[in-house]
Amino acid sequence: MDLTVNGKPVSAEVDIRTSLLDLLREHLDLPGTKKGCNQGACGACTVLVDGVRINSCLALAVQYQGRSITTVEGLADGDTLHPLQAAFIEHDGFQCGYCTPGQLCSAVGMADELARGVPSYVTDVLAADTLSLTHDELRERMSGNLCRCGAHNGIVAAIAATYGADRPAVSA
Amino acid sequence: MMEFARTALRYVPDALLPGTRPKPVRGQHGHVGEPVSRIDGALKVGGAARFAAEVKLDGMLYAALVHSTIAKGRIASIETAAAEQAPGVALVMTHRNAPRMKAPKGMMDGGGVAGSSLPVMQDATVHWNGEAVALVLAETQEQADHAAALVRVAYDPAPALTDFSVARGKAKRPDSVLMEPAAVTIGDAEKALAKAPHRVDRRYTTPRHNHNAIELHAATVAWDGDTLILHDATQMLNGTAGTMAGVFGIQPEQVRVLSPFVGGGFGGKGLWTHQILAAAAARLAGRPVRIMLSREGVYRLVGGRTLTEQRVAIGADAEGRFTALIHEGVAAMTAHNNCPEQFTFPARHLYAAGSFRLEQTIAEMDMLANTFMRAPGESVGTFALECAIDELAETMAVDPIELRRRNEPERDPTSGNAFSSRHLTKAFDDGAARFGWDRRDPVPGRRREGEWRIGMGVATATYPYLRMPGNAARIRIDAHGHATVSTAGHEMGMGTATVQAQHAADRLGLPLDSVTFEYGDSALPAGAMAGGSQQTVATLAAVTAAAEALIKELLRIAGNDSPLAGLRLADVVAVDGGLAQAGDPTRHERYASILARAGRDAVEAEAKAPLPLEMLKYSMHSTGAQFAEVAVSDVTGEVRVRRLLGSFDCGRILNPKAAASQFRGGIIMGLGLALTEETLFDARTGRVMNPSLAEYHVPVHMDVPEIDVIWTDLPDPHAPMGARGIGEIGITGVGAAIANAVYNATGTRVRDLPITLDKLL
Numbered sequence: 001m002d003l004t005v006n007g008k009p010v011s012a013e014v015d016i017r018t019s020l021l022d023l024l025r026e027h028l029d030l031p032g033t034k035k036g037c038n039q040g041a042c043g044a045c046t047v048l049v050d051g052v053r054i055n056s057c058l059a060l061a062v063q064y065q066g067r068s069i070t071t072v073e074g075l076a077d078g079d080t081l082h083p084l085q086a087a088f089i090e091h092d093g094f095q096c097g098y099c100t101p102g103q104l105c106s107a108v109g110m111a112d113e114l115a116r117g118v119p120s121y122v123t124d125v126l127a128a129d130t131l132s133l134t135h136d137e138l139r140e141r142m143s144g145n146l147c148r149c150g151a152h153n154g155i156v157a158a159i160a161a162t163y164g165a166d167r168p169a170v171s172a
Numbered sequence: 173m174m175e176f177a178r179t180a181l182r183y184v185p186d187a188l189l190p191g192t193r194p195k196p197v198r199g200q201h202g203h204v205g206e207p208v209s210r211i212d213g214a215l216k217v218g219g220a221a222r223f224a225a226e227v228k229l230d231g232m233l234y235a236a237l238v239h240s241t242i243a244k245g246r247i248a249s250i251e252t253a254a255a256e257q258a259p260g261v262a263l264v265m266t267h268r269n270a271p272r273m274k275a276p277k278g279m280m281d282g283g284g285v286a287g288s289s290l291p292v293m294q295d296a297t298v299h300w301n302g303e304a305v306a307l308v309l310a311e312t313q314e315q316a317d318h319a320a321a322l323v324r325v326a327y328d329p330a331p332a333l334t335d336f337s338v339a340r341g342k343a344k345r346p347d348s349v350l351m352e353p354a355a356v357t358i359g360d361a362e363k364a365l366a367k368a369p370h371r372v373d374r375r376y377t378t379p380r381h382n383h384n385a386i387e388l389h390a391a392t393v394a395w396d397g398d399t400l401i402l403h404d405a406t407q408m409l410n411g412t413a414g415t416m417a418g419v420f421g422i423q424p425e426q427v428r429v430l431s432p433f434v435g436g437g438f439g440g441k442g443l444w445t446h447q448i449l450a451a452a453a454a455r456l457a458g459r460p461v462r463i464m465l466s467r468e469g470v471y472r473l474v475g476g477r478t479l480t481e482q483r484v485a486i487g488a489d490a491e492g493r494f495t496a497l498i499h500e501g502v503a504a505m506t507a508h509n510n511c512p513e514q515f516t517f518p519a520r521h522l523y524a525a526g527s528f529r530l531e532q533t534i535a536e537m538d539m540l541a542n543t544f545m546r547a548p549g550e551s552v553g554t555f556a557l558e559c560a561i562d563e564l565a566e567t568m569a570v571d572p573i574e575l576r577r578r579n580e581p582e583r584d585p586t587s588g589n590a591f592s593s594r595h596l597t598k599a600f601d602d603g604a605a606r607f608g609w610d611r612r613d614p615v616p617g618r619r620r621e622g623e624w625r626i627g628m629g630v631a632t633a634t635y636p637y638l639r640m641p642g643n644a645a646r647i648r649i650d651a652h653g654h655a656t657v658s659t660a661g662h663e664m665g666m667g668t669a670t671v672q673a674q675h676a677a678d679r680l681g682l683p684l685d686s687v688t689f690e691y692g693d694s695a696l697p698a699g700a701m702a703g704g705s706q707q708t709v710a711t712l713a714a715v716t717a718a719a720e721a722l723i724k725e726l727l728r729i730a731g732n733d734s735p736l737a738g739l740r741l742a743d744v745v746a747v748d749g750g751l752a753q754a755g756d757p758t759r760h761e762r763y764a765s766i767l768a769r770a771g772r773d774a775v776e777a778e779a780k781a782p783l784p785l786e787m788l789k790y791s792m793h794s795t796g797a798q799f800a801e802v803a804v805s806d807v808t809g810e811v812r813v814r815r816l817l818g819s820f821d822c823g824r825i826l827n828p829k830a831a832a833s834q835f836r837g838g839i840i841m842g843l844g845l846a847l848t849e850e851t852l853f854d855a856r857t858g859r860v861m862n863p864s865l866a867e868y869h870v871p872v873h874m875d876v877p878e879i880d881v882i883w884t885d886l887p888d889p890h891a892p893m894g895a896r897g898i899g900e901i902g903i904t905g906v907g908a909a910i911a912n913a914v915y916n917a918t919g920t921r922v923r924d925l926p927i928t929l930d931k932l933l
Contacts, residue, residue, distance in 0.1 A: 015312060015314045015315075017314040017318075018312075018314060022313065022314075025226070026312075026313070029228070030219075031219075031222065031223075031225075031226035032218070032219020032220065033219070034223075034386070034387070034435070035225070035388060035464070036386040036387065036388065036467070036865070037388075037467040037864065037865045037866075038388075038466060038467065039467065039864060039865075039866065040866075041467075041864060041865035041866040042386055042865050044386050071219065072217075072218065072219035073218065073219045073220075075218075076218060081214065081217065081218070085214075085217040085218065086217075088213070088217045089209050089210065089213035089214065089217060090209060092209070092210070092829050092830065092832070092833045094210075094213075094216055094217070094665070095436075095664075095665025095666070095667075095833055095834075095837060096385070096386075096387065096433070096434060096435045096436040096437075096664050096665030097212070097215075097216030097217075097221050097433065097435070097665065098223065098385070098386045098387040098435030098436060099386045100216050100217055101219045104217065136874075138873075139873040139874045139876070140873075140874050142873040143872040143873045143874045143875075144872075145873070146386060146865060146870055146872060147386070147873075148383075148384055148385055148386050148436050148438070148841075148870060149436055149665045149833075149837045150833075150836050150837030150838065150839070150840035150841060150871075150876075150902075151833060151836075151837065152836075152840060152871075152873050152876040153836055153876070153878055153879055154833060154836075155873070156873065156878075
C-alpha cells in the first residue's frame with residue numbers, strides 16, 4: 001500500500017490485521033506515536049489523517065491507502081519545533097513524555113476542529129459562527145487523551161498559550 | 173533493631189555520623205532552585221525518546237501471552253500444536269519446555285526486587301487468576317497474538333481464597349512492616365479512649381488501585397552468550413540486573429539493563445514475570461525477543477495497590493488534645509510478596525497523643541501479588557486518619573486546622589527522636605490564607621449554587637524522607653572542561669536528568685550546558701532506585717561525594733605551577749569552570765588548564781554516597797496541607813472538584829517547575845483515588861473485572877481543575893542540599909481533603925472510597 005507520512009510518500013506491505021499504529025511503530029520506524037492501551041481508551045496513539053485526529057490503534061493500516069498521515073515526528077519544521085511543542089516544554093506539559101505525542105497531535109487536530117466550528121459537549125450555542133477556546137472547551141476536547149503523570153495543568157496551559165483566543169494565530 | 177539504633181544514635185554528635193551533615197555547595201550558585209525546563213524536553217515532544225518497546229534488534233521475535241483463567245490449581249492439559257503450526261510461530265513456551273530457572277528474589281527479600289518470589293512457569297501449578305501459562309513467539313505481533321489464541325488449556329482447579337471478607341477473618345500480624353514494627357503501643361489507648369470527653373471511632377475502607385502508567389510494560393531482550401541485555405521500562409535498574417542474574421544463575425555483571433526513558437512508573441515499573449519469560453523464551457529460541465503487555469496483560473501480571481480496611485479512633489480532652497490515637501486495620505497480601513501497605517505509618521509521626529495503639533495485620537489471599545503504588549500506606553492511611561480528625565473537629569465544633577495545631581508534636585511522638593525539620597503549621601497557615609479557608613462555612617450543606625452544593629475540606633499530607641544505602645556516582649571532566657556525571661538512575665518524568673545536571677553544574681562551578689547527566693544503564697555506577705521518593709536526594713549525596721573525590725584528584729594533578737598549588741579540598745571552591753581558593757578568587761585555575769598542564773585527556777573519580785544515618789538519628793518527614801473545594805450535584809450526586817491547593821514542607825525545592833509538576837501529579841492521582849479509581853476484583857473467581865483504561869477511571873482533563881501548589885522552601889539541614897524528596901507526598905491527604913469537602917458540602921460522610929455518585933444519593 002502507498003500513503004504519505006509526514007509529507008513523504010511511503011510504500012509498505014502489511015498484514016491486513018496490522019493497525020495504523022503498528023504500521024508506524026513497527027514497519028516505518030516511527031515509534032514516536034505511542035501504544036498505551038490498543039483499544040481506543042487512552043489517546044496516546046493519536047495521529048492526524050488529512051488533518052483530522054484519530055486513534056491510530058483502532059484504525060487498520062490498509063484503510064489508509066493514499067491518505068496523508070502526520071505523526072509527532074512530523075510536527076516540527078526541520079529543527080524548529082512546532083509552537084505547540086515549544087509551549088509544552090515551556091509550560092512543563094509532560095513528565096514521562098509517553099502520552100505527549102498523542103496530546104500534541106490531538107491538540108493540533110482539536111484546534112482545527114474548533115476553527116471549523118465543530119461543537120463539543122460543553123458548547124453553549126451549537127450554531128455559533130465562531131467558537132472560542134475556553135478553559136472548559138479545551139479540557140473537554142482534550143479529555144480523550146489520558147495523562148497519568150498528572151501534567152494536565154501544563155498541557156492545558158501550553159495549548160491555551162498556543163491556540164487561545166488572546167494569542168497570535170498559529171497554523172495547525 | 174531499628175528502634176534500638178534510633179535510640180542509641182540520638183546521643184551521637186552529627187560530626188561522627190555519616191549523612192547527618194550534608195555538604196552544601198560553596199562556590200557557584202544559580203542553577204539549583206531555578207525553574208529550568210526539562211533537558212530531555214525536545215526528545216519527548218519530538219517523539220525521539222526511545223522507550224523499551226522501541227528498541228529494534230535484528231532477528232527479533234514478538235511475544236504474546238496466554239493467561240490462566242483460574243485462581244489456584246493445576247494445568248491439567250495444554251494443547252499447543254495448533255499454535256505451533258500457525259504462520260510465523262517460532263516457539264510456544266509452557267512449563268513443559270521452559271528453561272529451569274530459580275525463583276526470583278522478591279522485594280524486601282535480601283536484595284531482590286521481584287514483585288513476587290514465586291517461581292515462573294516451572295511447573296503446572298497456577299497461583300493466581302491471570303498468571304501467564306504460555307508464551308508464543310512469532311515473526312510479527314499479529315502472528316503471535318493469533319497463535320496465542322489457539323492455545324487450549326484445561327485446569328484442575330483447587331479451592332482458592334479470593335474473598336476478602338473470608339480472608340480478613342484469618343488475618344495475622346506480620347513480623348514487621350517494612351522493617352518497622354507491625355504494632356506500636358504507648359500507654360493504654362483503648363482505656364484512654366473510653367474515658368475521653370470527646371471521641372470518634374470509625375471504620376474506613378479503600379479499594380484496590382492500579383498504577384496505569386500510560387506506557388505498557390515492555391521489554392526487548394537479547395542474549396549474547398551468557399550475557400543478557402534487557403531493554404526494560406524500570407525504576408530499579410540495578411535490582412533488576414541482580415535479580416535476573418539470580419533467576420538465570422549468572423553473575424549480576426552478566427545482566428545489563430537499559431532504561432533511559434520510562435513512560436510512567438508510580439511503583440509499578442518493577443520486575444514482574446514478563447521480563448523473566450521474555451528472557452527465557454529468547455534463550456530457548458536463540459533470538460532476541462520483544463514483549464509488550466496488553467493493557468489487560470498489565471492488570472493480570474503487574475500488581476497494584478491492595479485494599480485496606482481501617483479503624484481510626486481518637487480520644488481528646490476538653491481542649492482538643494489527643495489522649496488516645498488508635499489506627500489499626502488489615503490489608504490483603506499474598507504469601508509470596510511483602511508489601512503490607514503501611515497505612516498506620518502517618519499516625520506514628522504526625523500528632524502528639526497521650527497514648528497510641530497502631531497496628532496492622534495482613535490477610536493472605538490467592539491473587540496476583542499487590543505492590544507499591546505512589547505513597548503506599550500514606551496515601552490510603554491519611555484518608556482514614558485525616559477524615560477521622562475532621563469528624564472529631566466537627567463533634568467538638570473546632571476548626572479542623574486548629575485541632576491539628578493543638579496536637580502538633582514537639583518531637584516524633586512514637587520514636588521520641590527530634591524532627592530534622594518540620595514546618596507543618598506554617599504550611600497550614602500559608603495554605604489557608606491562600607485558599608481562603610476563612611470563607612468555609614463550618615455547617616455542612618449551607619452553601620449552594622443552583623443544583624450544586626459547595627464545600628471545602630482540608631487534610632494533612634505526609635511522606636517520610638528516605639535514602640537507601642549503596643548508590644554511587646562517577647564524574648569525568650574532559651580536556652574542554654565538560655563534565656559527565658554518571659549513575660544508574662531513572663527518568664520516569666520526575667525531572668531527574670534536569671535536576672541532577674543543575675546540581676552538578678553548581679557543585680562543579682560549571683554552566684549547565686557543560687554538564688551531561690548519564691543514567692538509565694545498569695553498567696554505570698550503582699544508582700538509586702526510583703522509589704520511596706529518594707532517588708533525587710540519594711543521587712545528590714553520591715554526586716557530592718564523587719565531586720569531592722574528583723576535586724582531590726584535580727588538586728593532586730594540578731602540580732606546583734598551578735595557582736592552586738598546595739591547596740587542599742577544604743581550601744577550595746568550584747567556580748568559573750575550575751577551582752579557586754575559597755575567599756581568594758585570584759587563585760583560580762580552570763579545569764581545562766589543569767588537565768592541559770597535566771597532559772591529561774580527562775580526569776575522573778567515583779564515590780559512594782555516605783551511609784544514611786541521618787534517617788536513624790532524626791525523624792525525617794515531609795508534610796503538607798491539602799485543601800479542596802468541591803461541588804456536589806443534588807440531582808445526580810456527581811462530585812466536581814473545583815479547586816485544589818497543596819501547601820508543602822519538603823525542604824528545599826531544587827527546580828520549582830519540575831517540583832510543581834510532581835506535586836500536581838500526585839494531587840491528581842489523589843483526586844482519582846478520592847472519586848473514581850477502583851480495581852474491581854471478583855471475590856468468586858479472583859479475577860480483575862475492569863482491566864482496561866475504559867473501565868478503570870483515571871482523572872481526565874475535564875476532571876482536573878487548575879491546581880495551586882506552594883511550598884515553604886525551608887532547607888532540611890540533615891538532607892542532601894536541604895531537599896527531602898517530593899514524588900509521593902502529593903497524593904497523600906487528597907482523598908481525605910476531598911471527602912471532608914464532600915461532607916462540608918452535603919452533610920454525608922463517605923468512609924468507603926471511591927466517593928461515587930451512588931454513595932451520595
